[in-house]
Amino acid sequence: MAHQISHDQAHDPMNVTNPEHAEHHIVTPVQYSMVFGTLLLFTGITVWVAYIDLKVFNPILALAIATFKAVVVVLFFMHVKYQSRLIKLTVACGLFTFTVLTIMTLSDYISRSWGLW
Amino acid sequence: MDNTIASTNALDAQPLMPHETAAHEHEEHGHVFVPQHRHHFETEEQQREAGSFGMWLFLLTEIMFFGGLFFAYLLYRNWYYPAFAVASNQLSVPLGGTNTAILITSGFFMALGVWAAEVRKRKMLVVTLIFTTLFGMAFIGIKYDEYHEKWEKHHIPGAQFDVSDFVNPAANGITDEQPLAPDMAQHTQIFFFLYFAMTGMHALHMIIGLCLLFWLTWRAYKGDFSSGYVAPIENFGLYWHFVDIIWLFLFPLLYLINRHPLH
Numbered sequence: 001m002a003h004q005i006s007h008d009q010a011h012d013p014m015n016v017t018n019p020e021h022a023e024h025h026i027v028t029p030v031q032y033s034m035v036f037g038t039l040l041l042f043t044g045i046t047v048w049v050a051y052i053d054l055k056v057f058n059p060i061l062a063l064a065i066a067t068f069k070a071v072v073v074v075l076f077f078m079h080v081k082y083q084s085r086l087i088k089l090t091v092a093c094g095l096f097t098f099t100v101l102t103i104m105t106l107s108d109y110i111s112r113s114w115g116l117w
Numbered sequence: 118m119d120n121t122i123a124s125t126n127a128l129d130a131q132p133l134m135p136h137e138t139a140a141h142e143h144e145e146h147g148h149v150f151v152p153q154h155r156h157h158f159e160t161e162e163q164q165r166e167a168g169s170f171g172m173w174l175f176l177l178t179e180i181m182f183f184g185g186l187f188f189a190y191l192l193y194r195n196w197y198y199p200a201f202a203v204a205s206n207q208l209s210v211p212l213g214g215t216n217t218a219i220l221i222t223s224g225f226f227m228a229l230g231v232w233a234a235e236v237r238k239r240k241m242l243v244v245t246l247i248f249t250t251l252f253g254m255a256f257i258g259i260k261y262d263e264y265h266e267k268w269e270k271h272h273i274p275g276a277q278f279d280v281s282d283f284v285n286p287a288a289n290g291i292t293d294e295q296p297l298a299p300d301m302a303q304h305t306q307i308f309f310f311l312y313f314a315m316t317g318m319h320a321l322h323m324i325i326g327l328c329l330l331f332w333l334t335w336r337a338y339k340g341d342f343s344s345g346y347v348a349p350i351e352n353f354g355l356y357w358h359f360v361d362i363i364w365l366f367l368f369p370l371l372y373l374i375n376r377h378p379l380h
Contacts, residue, residue: 026232026235026236027228027232028232029229029232032225032228032229032232033225035225035228036221036222036225039221040218040221043214043217043218043221043368046368046369046373047210047214047373050210050369050373050376050377051376051377052377053377058373058375059374062369062370062373063366063369063370065369066365066366066368066369069362069365070362070365070366073224073358073361073362073365074358074362076228077224077225077227077228077354077358077361078354078355078358078359079231079351083169084166086166086170087166087169087170087173090170090173090174090177091173093177094173094176094177094180095180097177097180097181098180098181098184101181101184101185101188102184102187102188102191105188106188106191106192109192116196
C-alpha cells in the first residue's frame with residue numbers, strides 16, 4: 001500500500017521529519033578565520049597583560065580572557081550557536097554542574113578552615 | 118536537501134536500494150537512501166542530533182573530571198600563593214604561549230575539516246585533518262621538551278625534588294625572585310604535582326585524540342566522510358575543541374600566576 005506522504009510542517013502532524021527543528025547551518029571558513037584571529041589576538045593580550053602589575057586584577061583578567069576565548073570556541077568552532085536548544089541546554093547543564101562542584105567544595109573547605117582560612 | 122547520493126566511492130559501487138517498511142514507502146523525505154541511517158532512528162537528522170548530544174554528554178563528564186583538578190589548583194593556590202607564584206615562574210612563557218598558538222591553529226584546521234566534510238570536499242578534508250594532527254604532534258613535542266627540563270632541574274615532585282632554587286634563588290642564578298622559607302618552598306611540590314597532573318592528563322587526552330585522528334584521516338582518505346556522513350568528523354571536532362579549551366585555561370593558570378614578582 002503506497003501513498004504520498006508530504007513531510008513539510010503543514011502535513012507533518014506527528015513531527016517526524018525534524019523533531020528538533022534543527023537548522024543545518026554551515027559555518028563558513030571566513031567565520032572560522034575570524035575566530036582564529038580573535039583567539040590568537042587574545043592569547044597575545046593575555047601574555048602582555050601578565051607582565052603588567054594590576055594587583056588583584058591580574059588573575060581576574062586572565063580568567064576573563066580565557067573564558068571569552070572558550071565561549072568563542074564553543075559557539076563557533078563547536079557550532080553551538082547554530083545548534084538546537086537541546087544542545088545549548090546540555091552545554092549550560094555542564095557549566096552549571098561544574099559551578100556546583102566548585103561552590104560546594106569551596107564551602108566545605110571554607111567552613112572547616114583548619115586554620116588556613 | 119537532496120538526499121539521493123550518487124556515490125563516487127569505489128567501495129560502494131552498488132546503487133543504494135530503498136526498502137519498504139511495514140506499511141508504506143517513505144520516498145518523499147528519502148531517509149532510507151542514506152547509507153549511515155540506522156533503523157532505530159526516525160530520520161538521519163535525528164540520528165545526527167542524538168550523536169552530537171551523546172558526545173556533549175561525554176564532554177560534560179570531562180568537565181567534571183578536569184573540574185576536580187582545577188578545584189585542587191584553586192584551593193592550593195589560595196593556601197600557598199607565594200610557593201605557587203615562584204614555582205610558576207619556572208615555566209617558560211615563550212614555550213607555553215607558542216603551544217597555545219599551536220593548539221589554537223590545530224583547532225582551526227579541525228573546524229575547517231568539519232566544513233570540508235559538510236561540503237563534501239574529500240581532499241580538503243584529508244589535508245585539514247593532516248594539519249590538525251601535525252600541529253597536535255608539535256604541541257606534544259614541546260610538552261616533552263618542557264617535561265624533560267623539569268626532570269633535569271629536579272622539579273618533579275618526590276624523593277628527587279630539589280628546593281634549592283626556591284630557598285636560595287640567588288645561588289642558582291635566579292635574580293628576580295624572593296627566597297622562600299623552607300616550609301613554603303616545600304609547597305612548590307604541590308604546584309609541580311598539579312602542573313604534571315593537569316598538563317599530563319591534558320596531554321593524554323591529546324594523544325588519544327591523535328590516535329583517533331590517524332584512523333579518521335585514513336577513513337576520510339577512503340571517502341567515508343565526503344558523501345554526507347559528517348557525524349564522526351563533527352563529533353571528533355567537539356572532542357578536540359574541548360581539549361583545546363582545557364589548555365586555554367591551563368596556560369594562564371599555570372604559566373602566568375605572577376610574572377611581575379618584584380613590583
